[in-house]
Amino acid sequence: xxxxxxxxxxxxxxxxxxxTINCKASQNINKYLDWYQQKLGEAPKLLIYxxxxxxxxxxxxxxxxxxxxxxxxxxxxxxxxxxxxxxCLQHNSGYTFGAGTKLELK
Amino acid sequence: EVQLQQSGAELGKPGTSVKLSCKVSGYxxxxxxxxxxxxxxxxxxxxxxxxxxxxxxTIYAEKFKSKxxxxxxxxxxxxxxxxxxxxxDDTAIYFCAMPYSGAGVMDAWGQGASVTxxx
Numbered sequence: 001x002x003x004x005x006x007x008x009x010x011x012x013x014x015x016x017x018x019x020t021i022n023c024k025a026s027q028n029i030n031k032y033l034d035w036y037q038q039k040l041g042e043a044p045k046l047l048i049y050x051x052x053x054x055x056x057x058x059x060x061x062x063x064x065x066x067x068x069x070x071x072x073x074x075x076x077x078x079x080x081x082x083x084x085x086x087x088c089l090q091h092n093s094g095y096t097f098g099a100g101t102k103l104e105l106k
Numbered sequence: 107e108v109q110l111q112q113s114g115a116e117l118g119k120p121g122t123s124v125k126l127s128c129k130v131s132g133y134x135x136x137x138x139x140x141x142x143x144x145x146x147x148x149x150x151x152x153x154x155x156x157x158x159x160x161x162x163x164t165i166y167a168e169k170f171k172s173k174x175x176x177x178x179x180x181x182x183x184x185x186x187x188x189x190x191x192x193x194x195d196d197t198a199i200y201f202c203a204m205p206y207s208g209a210g211v212m213d214a215w216g217q218g219a220s221v222t223x224x225x
Binding site for chain 2: 036038043046049053055056089091096098100
């Protein structure tokens with residue numbers, strides 16, 4: 001089974017900051033990595049699919065990059081509404097979520 | 107617009123079963139897969155399994171193979187998940203999710219259903 005190691009677990013940043021969240025796969029997952037945002041009490045929401053494709057309606061301050069085993073979600077300028085937990089999901093072989101990154105405002 | 111409407115909260119006793127539903131509107135479930143995901147209190151997301159409603163084919167995460175049973179009724183456009191032999195560790199929010207726009211594998215989600223296991 002593919003394991004996903006997500007870091008950091010917690011992140012505190014200020015409005016306007018550039019924020020990066022990482023996911024590392026235990027083996028090559030090609031481009032099959034999606035990113036989700038989950039706000040408290042809500043279902044997850046797709047942000048980025050297949051490493052770097054921005055889902056419809058998602059602000060352009062969100063972007064994804066990477067390949068093979070190492071992937072990054074970047075928020076170019078943090079906004080108050082971005083406070084949430086972020087998860088990666090690999091779907092190259094089965095489906096495995098990362099453990100999540102809780103993002104809060106400093 | 108596609109909507110996934112899940113059934114309500116369930117309270118189950120240890121050793122019993124519960125069956126959750128996920129009714130889809132705005133999209134024919136024959137044309138997609140339905141995934142189920144759980145989230146234990148304060149924890150992350152865990153993939154349980156997936157069903158192809160067109161033919162009933164299923165795949166499960168190893169740890170859920172004897173816990174969850176996925177089914178679908180294309181006539182009512184509804185997917186189901188039965189959880190058996192409930193234990194306290196099964197207390198969680200359970201989500202159904204599916205691809206529908208060609209973006210990712212889970213771009214439409216239900217609102218989640220709470221299952222609490224308690225005697």
